[in-house]
Amino acid sequence: xxSAELVDYYRRRAAQYEAIYEKPERQRDLALxxxxxxxxxxxxxxxxxxxxxxxxTQVIAExxxxxxxxxxxxxxxxxxxxxxxxxxxxxxSADAYALPEDxxxxxxxxxxxxxSHIPLGRIAEFLSSxxxxxxxxxxxxxxxxxxxxxxSTPIAGLDAEGNAYQLRxxxxxxxxxxxxxxxxxxxxxxxxxxxxxxxKVDLLQYYWLLEYRLQ
Numbered sequence: 495x496x497s498a499e500l501v502d503y504y505r506r507r508a509a510q511y512e513a514i515y516e517k518p519e520r521q522r523d524l525a526l527x528x529x530x531x532x533x534x535x536x537x538x539x540x541x542x543x544x545x546x547x548x549x550x551t552q553v554i555a556e557x558x559x560x561x562x563x564x565x566x567x568x569x570x571x572x573x574x575x576x577x578x579x580x581x582x583x584x585x586x587s588a589d590a591y592a593l594p595e596d597x598x599x600x601x602x603x604x605x606x607x608x609x610s611h612i613p614l615g616r617i618a619e620f621l622s623s624x625x626x627x628x629x630x631x632x633x634x635x636x637x638x639x640x641x642x643x644x645x646s647t648p649i650a651g652l653d654a655e656g657n658a659y660q661l662r663x664x665x666x667x668x669x670x671x672x673x674x675x676x677x678x679x680x681x682x683x684x685x686x687x688x689x690x691x692x693x694k695v696d697l698l699q700y701y702w703l704l705e706y707r708l709q
Contacts, residue, residue, distance in 0.1 A: 528697055536558070543604070631708065
């Protein structure tokens with residue numbers, strides 16, 4: 495699935511997106527993640543990439559000094575804009591692979607459930623774009639799904655580069671093949687450039703969390 499197709503998928507899925515956070519068995523993990531983000535981003539100027547419907551934007555805004563939340567899909571971001579926040583974020587349409595200079599520079603960044611949708615061949619491109627918008631010493635957190643048999647949507651196939659795909663069903667009855675990778679902790683560490691220090695990967699039951707500081 496190319497970037498334009500992924501954006502179209504999230505536009506079509508916007509109204510049902512947050513249902514994934516309602517699974518009872520995942521509530522403990524989600525509570526731990528919400529606490530972690532609130533602690534790490536307290537008092538910082540945060541850039542959130544692929545903010546979607548604003549689920550994590552609300553968490554970050556509780557303690558952050560400010561939040562700029564970026565996404566390319568307008569429908570999910572419209573849902574995010576309609577929510578209430580402890581501090582109002584600034585929402586902007588932006589490509590994660592080419593974040594514009596006029597966004598400024600930040601001392602923290604977050605991307606939730608985005609890494610898994612990045613083609614393996616474009617991870618370095620994304621990280622370069624993100625890091626160009628950060629100050630030296632910036633804190634970065636990314637989180638995403640682990641593959642859990644019986645809970646995760648089954649893998650429907652792999653492409654020649656090793657990217658995994660799932661078949662996602664929408665409320666209108668249609669189905670789309672969506673890129674969804676499930677990296678190991680070693681794979682996450684191995685994808686980071688030398689400019690990343692204090693790298694830590696936490697593996698929860700249903701999610702992984704990557705944390706590091708940009709030198």
